[in-house]
Amino acid sequence: MSxxxxxPIIEQMxxxxxxxxxxxxxxxxxxxxxxxxxxVKLFYNxxxxxxxxxxxxxxxxxxxxxxxxxxxxxASMDNVHWAMLTTMSPDxxxxxxxxxxxxxxxxxFKPTALRYLKLIAKPVAQLPAWHSNKGxxxxxxxxxxxxx
Numbered sequence: 001m002s003x004x005x006x007x008p009i010i011e012q013m014x015x016x017x018x019x020x021x022x023x024x025x026x027x028x029x030x031x032x033x034x035x036x037x038x039x040v041k042l043f044y045n046x047x048x049x050x051x052x053x054x055x056x057x058x059x060x061x062x063x064x065x066x067x068x069x070x071x072x073x074x075a076s077m078d079n080v081h082w083a084m085l086t087t088m089s090p091d092x093x094x095x096x097x098x099x100x101x102x103x104x105x106x107x108x109f110k111p112t113a114l115r116y117l118k119l120i121a122k123p124v125a126q127l128p129a130w131h132s133n134k135g136x137x138x139x140x141x142x143x144x145x146x147x148x
Contacts, residue, residue, distance in 0.1 A: 023100050025058055025065060030141040038068075038121040038142055044114070047077070051111040055121060056144035059093055060100045061131070066092060066138040067103050068121040075114035082118065085109040095130040119145065 025032065057067045069092070073085040086109040105121075124138030 023058065023060065023102065025060065025063070025139075025141050030058060030143045033121075033123050033140045033142070034137050037123070038119070038140065040119045040145060042117040042119075042145075042147065043079075044116070047113045047115055049111050049113050050075070050117065050147055052106055052108045052148045053117070053119060054104050054106040054146040054148070055119070055142050056146070057103045057105055058101075058141040058143070059097075059103050061093055061098050064127060064131070064133050064136065064138050065141055066124045066127070067105055068140050068142075069124045069138075070120075070122045071105060071107055072120040073107050073109065074118040074120075075112050076116040076118070077114060079116045082116075085112055092124070092128070095128075117147065 022029075031038070053073055055068065055071065058065050059067060067090045070087065070089050072087045074082045075085050076082045086107050088105075088107050090103075090105045121140065121142065123140035127133050127136050127138050
């Protein structure tokens with residue numbers, strides 16, 4: 001088994017460990033995305049009712065780490081037919097909000113019975129004009145996915 005084969009397994013374990021991390025993005029507890037979206041599929045053996053998901057994300061402006069620019073939440077009973085539950089664009093930091101912090105990004109929707117849940121979170125495609133790396137891609141770091 002190669003590292004490419006087990007990378008999705010490691011990512012899934014990190015994102016569902018129920019241990020919210022600190023502000024150290026290089027601790028090994030965070031999963032970072034820049035060139036691609038985070039796509040996570042969760043499977044439940046029996047139908048569950050879900051009304052929200054929360055992503056634990058990181059914001060460190062001077063390291064170009066921003067919250068996701070967009071989060072899509074999808075549900076399915078059979079892993080074939082998917083319905084979008086919600087999409088949201090979290091507020092982005094301003095020049096005045098320079099403190100490093102964990103940010104909880106919560107997506108709420110009508111309670112839905114599902115067996116499969118798919119989350120797609122996109123990193124910032126272009127850092128704002130006020131940022132020292134303006135125009136470049138931003139990093140998005142996620143350490144936990146909570147399903148309620």
